[in-house]
Amino acid sequence: PGVQLPHDPSKKTLVILGSGWGATSLLNSLDTADxxxxxxxxxxxxxxxxxxxxxxxxxxxxRSILQPTRHVTRHKEREVHxxxxxxxxxxxxxxxxxxxxxxxxxxLISHTTLKYDYLVYAVGxxxxxxxxxxxxxxxxxxKELDDAERMQRRFMDCVESAAFPGQSKEEVNRLLHMVVVGGGPTGVELSGELHDFLEEDLRSxxxxxxxxxxxxxxxxxxxxxxxxxxxxxxxxxSTFKEAKIDIxxxxxxxxIKEKSVVLQMPDKSIAEVPCGMVVWAAGNTLRGVTRQLMAKLPEDQANRRGITVDETLRMKGADGVFAIGDCTATSYAPTAQVAQQEGSYLGRILKQLAKKDSAVAELEAAKALPDSDPEKASKIKSLEHQCTKLEKLRPFKYSHQGSLxxxxSDRAIADLPFFSGGNLATGGVATYLFWRSAYLSKLFSLRNRALVANDWIKVKLFGRDTSRE
Ligand code: FAD
Ligand code: NAD
Structure with missing residues (x-):
């Protein structure tokens, strides 16, 4: 391995791949001194x-929904690279x-290799x-920030092209037909937000x-x-029906063609529908680097949905590798909530492993003591006991906080497990405020909370910006 960075040889090397939900939550809970x-x-x-x-x-x-990774690591006890x-x-x-x-x-240098003792694989x-x-x-x-910015540009481009003088009614209708593919939460939320933009700003x-x-x-x-x-x-x-969003x-x-989308209808007939923009929110698949890694462990990693882990999130067949979040195949849905809980769980596990590793080192040192040392036997016994205790890792347990x-149209839906009926469905100001406060509280930093709250107030006062950057 070619990389030479400031390094304490008495400590093990932990490499974290990713800076998303799983990795950031791990960084928040990790004791970097270990x-x-x-x-x-x-x-x-x-x-x-x-x-x-x-x-x-x-x-x-x-920028309101981004948090630079160095803002997280800078407050940690020991430097993080x-x-x-x-x-x-x-x-x-x-x-x-x-x-x-x-x-x-x-x-001049743009690629290199690093050796790890522990690897947390969280590439989404x-x-x-x-x-x-x-x-x-x-x-x-x-999926990514670039995608959202690209969609905003494309959407406003369709609107401005439709406003071009002399455009036929047919072409205006095509340009202003927005198709969202995928009725999962991403597609539904995006359709709702597009509708708000239309009602609250574009109408004016x-x-x-x-x-x-x-x-x-x-x-x-x-x-x-x-x-x-x-x-x-x-x-x-029913909310979408009122909002005239066609499901x-x-x-x-x-x-998908440049100016249309080809659909297979419920009766299996094929229809080509003209449109100005298509947003694709049809779910997840594994990254190439994850497939490559799994292919190196064919006996243990044969699940096509993702990495197989044990109950302590260790990748099967790979010594020292943990995998969390959307790159894994577990019984949990690929959500931020799961990745976040897995990340903070690993923070605790890595603390325990650091203690175990130092107990193992002490045990080795005790074994090397001369036999004449009167405390040698008792030291070894006590350290062996400590090592066995620390080796037992508590399994990961997911605690579902509900889906939101x-x-x-100022409405949100919530499946909250702690309500007696199992879930709660409401509309109007209360749910809207609940949705907003839940998301505000989930943002990791005060800075982001302030930026998001400020944007919401700005939009209430002045509307959304319709300029196409
Ligand atoms: P990610 O958060 O995607 O992070 C992966 C990280 O790995 C990124 O930093 C990426 O840059 C990095 N990476 C990529 N390739 C490499 C590589 N080769 N080497 C190193 N690093 C790499 N879930 C909810 O629970 N609630 C919601 O409301 C919700 N809303 C969502 C809305 C949208 C629009 C989307 C797209 C998803 C939403 N999700 C939601 C799902 C949630 O975002 C994911 O489940 C979550 O991001 C998974 O976390 P992760 O850490 O596994 O992956
Ligand atoms: P998803 O996998 O939940 O939904 C994708 C949908 O696209 C599926 O219902 C699928 O049937 C449909 N689809 C796929 N191919 C299609 C095609 N050719 N034509 C028509 N439909 C097609 O994807 P998502 O919405 O991006 O969500 C991904 C993950 O992120 C999920 O686990 C979800 O729970 C989570 N998420 C949660 C929230 C939230 O809780 N508010 C928001 C966004 C995402």
Whole structure:
């Protein structure tokens, strides 16, 4: 391994891959004094994904939902090395990670290899396209910050092109038809936010066009939001009906073209529907680097959904590797809530492992004492006892706090496990405020809370910005 960074040889090296929900939550709970810690991620920030659809419609400014990773690590007891790079290869046998600077600007050295004692693998997932033709070329995704900014530009471009003098009614209708693919929470929240943008701002600034704007949500399954209760699904459907968001269930996107989307309708017929923008929110798939890593351990890692871990989140077949979040295949849904709890659990586990590792080192030292030492036997016995105790790791237990989604029109839905009926469905100001306060409290830093609250007030007072950057 070629990398030479400030290093304490008496401590083990912990490498964390990623700066998302799992990794950031781990960093928050980790005692960095225990390890030489390296965080490697192609993004040097944490992205608060639940509010990404609000960025796509200009309700929030992009920077409000980002937290630079160095803002997290700077407050830690011992220095953490933050490296902006993407892992390109993990060798679970040699215990090394190879990574490269994949950004626009690179120095003379832009890729290297680092040896780890422990690796926390938290690289998340990428958008699933099912290799459907035209998705990558013509659709906008809703996963990364760039995706939201791109969608906002595309949306306003469609509106401005529709306003071009002499545009035919047919072309105006095409340009202003927005198709959202995927009736999971991402697609539903984005449709709701697009509707708010239309009602609260575009009606004032583009009165001649606003009534031409149509939003269609396409879902292959028989209903949207399958993870929510039936009552909440119906509530969402009726809210969307009032909002004139057209939900097309049992309808599958087969191809996306430059100016249209090809649908397989419930009766299996094919329809080509003209549109100005398609947003693709059809779920997750594994990253290439994760597939590569799993392929190196074919006996233990055969689940196509993701990395198999044991009950303490250790990757099966790989010594010293933990995997958390969307890159794993567990019985939990791929959500921020799960990744966050896994991250803080690992913080506690790594504390225990550090104690165990130092007890093991002390045991080795005690064994090396001369036999004449009167305390040697008792020292060894007590340290062996400590090591056995510390070796037992408490399994990870997920505690579901409920699911919450914004559905537009100042309404949110909530499946909260602690309500007697099992869930709660409400609309109006109370739920809206609950949704907002829940998300505000979940933002990791005071700075982000202030920025998001400020954006919400700004939009209330002045409306959303319709300029196309
Ligand atoms: P991520 O948070 O995606 O982090 C992965 C990290 O790995 C990133 O920092 C990335 O840059 C980095 N990375 C990528 N490739 C490499 C590489 N090669 N080497 C090193 N690092 C790499 N969940 C909820 O519970 N509630 C919600 O309201 C909610 N809303 C959502 C809204 C949207 C629009 C989206 C897209 C998702 C939402 N989710 C929500 C799901 C949630 O965001 C994910 O489950 C969560 O981000 C998973 O955390 P993670 O740490 O596994 O991955
Ligand atoms: P998802 O996997 O939940 O939903 C994707 C949907 O797209 C599926 O219902 C699927 O049937 C549909 N689909 C796939 N291919 C299609 C096609 N060709 N044509 C039509 N429909 C198609 O994806 P998501 O909404 O991005 O969510 C990903 C994860 O993030 C989930 O675990 C979700 O719970 C979590 N999340 C949670 C929240 C929240 O709690 N508020 C918000 C966003 C995301």
């Amino acid at each position: 390890y030489n810690v390296y965080v490697i991620s192609p993004r040097n920030y944490f992205l608060f994904t639940p509010l990404l659809p609000s960025v796509a419609t200009g309700t929030l400014s992009p 933050v490296i902006e790079a993407a892992a390109t290869d993990v060798d679970p046998h040699a215990k090394t990670v190879t990574f490269e600077d994949s950004s626009e600007v690179q120095g 997932a990428e958008t699933q396209t099912f290799n459907i033709p035209g998705v990558r070329e013509h659709a906008c995704f809703m 600034w583009y009165p001649e066009l606003a009534h031409h704007i149509r939003i269609t949500l396409v879902e292959a399954l028989p209903s949207v939001l399958p993870m929510f209760s039936k009552q909440l699904i119906e509530y969402t459907e 097309q269930t049992k309808t599958m996107v087969k191809e 989604a914004y559905i537009g």
